[in-house]
Amino acid sequence: MTPQPRRPVLRGAAVAAALAALAGLAACQTAPVSDLAAIDTAQGSQENIASLSAVIQRTPNDPQAYNVRGSAFGRAGRYDDALADFNRAIQLDPSSYRAYANRALIHRYLGDQQQALADYNRALELNPRYDAAFIGRGEIYRRAGRIDAAFSDFEAAIRLDTTDPRAYHRRGLLYQQRGQHDFAIEDFAKAISLAPDEPYGYNARGLSYLARGDDENAFSDFNTAIRLDDGVAESWANQALVYEQRGDMARAARSYSRALQLDPDYGPARSGLERTRGA
Numbered sequence: 001m002t003p004q005p006r007r008p009v010l011r012g013a014a015v016a017a018a019l020a021a022l023a024g025l026a027a028c029q030t031a032p033v034s035d036l037a038a039i040d041t042a043q044g045s046q047e048n049i050a051s052l053s054a055v056i057q058r059t060p061n062d063p064q065a066y067n068v069r070g071s072a073f074g075r076a077g078r079y080d081d082a083l084a085d086f087n088r089a090i091q092l093d094p095s096s097y098r099a100y101a102n103r104a105l106i107h108r109y110l111g112d113q114q115q116a117l118a119d120y121n122r123a124l125e126l127n128p129r130y131d132a133a134f135i136g137r138g139e140i141y142r143r144a145g146r147i148d149a150a151f152s153d154f155e156a157a158i159r160l161d162t163t164d165p166r167a168y169h170r171r172g173l174l175y176q177q178r179g180q181h182d183f184a185i186e187d188f189a190k191a192i193s194l195a196p197d198e199p200y201g202y203n204a205r206g207l208s209y210l211a212r213g214d215d216e217n218a219f220s221d222f223n224t225a226i227r228l229d230d231g232v233a234e235s236w237a238n239q240a241l242v243y244e245q246r247g248d249m250a251r252a253a254r255s256y257s258r259a260l261q262l263d264p265d266y267g268p269a270r271s272g273l274e275r276t277r278g279a
Helices: 013-028 046-058 063-075 079-092 097-109 113-126 131-143 147-159 165-177 181-194 199-211 215-228 233-245 249-262 267-276
Strands: none
Touching (some): 046 063, 063 097, 079 097, 097 113, 097 131, 131 147, 131 165, 147 165, 165 199, 181 199, 199 215, 199 233, 215 233, 233 249, 233 267, 249 267
16 A cells, blocks of 8 residues: 655644734634623614613613613623713612623723723622623733633633633633643533534634644634634634645635635734745
8 A cells, every 4th residue: 555645734833823813813802701791782782772771761770770781882882881881880789790790891892901800800709609700800811911810710710610601712722822732622612512603612622623733623613613604814714724734725825815805904814825825
């Protein structure tokens, strides 16, 4: 039997660049990590906000009404209005840990990380078992490079049996950053089981598969991410990386090009296209 030639494998720089890009992308994600997560996009509509405003007119001293409308404002991207509602909810009920955690998220969006951290701390003082506050605070630590503190908070949420996929996804990113890909893959698999229709878990797990040299499972994950949402540049660039590893430069270049169409500023796609175009 004639031995088959080994496929070219792009280790090191290409995979490391993809992992670094993933970390940067995740750090910039604005997916909510508190009670806002329970408010879908439709609930941030003008019609729903008007309905919630009518409730507040009828019960102007109900802190929960302000908390719910603040969440809807947050979903609609009306952060100043959301902040005002959460301030009012806290004024009416200073023990509302949910309002503190929700306000922390808005402070995060507005770039006030210190106030966000203070609000998450207060939420956990009021309820030391509030998993959303651990996840939100852990994300602040992760973005600030405080890896051990972030890991501890995600672990705390997981020990509380959280069903929020972000706890597992974010801890998986930390394992990935440390090069502990077996643990990362386990966490990403759990995140996927909790949110099977989101592409991010598949992209993250695929990169850890790729770092382990398992391009078949990586390719399957990246393709699944594209099937779930073909408008994510990272998914196309990751798929291209597998094509590039396999030596199929024409397909790699096409996938990198598609990623750049979706996000002209996505660096891994730009550098990948430079490597593969005309190769």
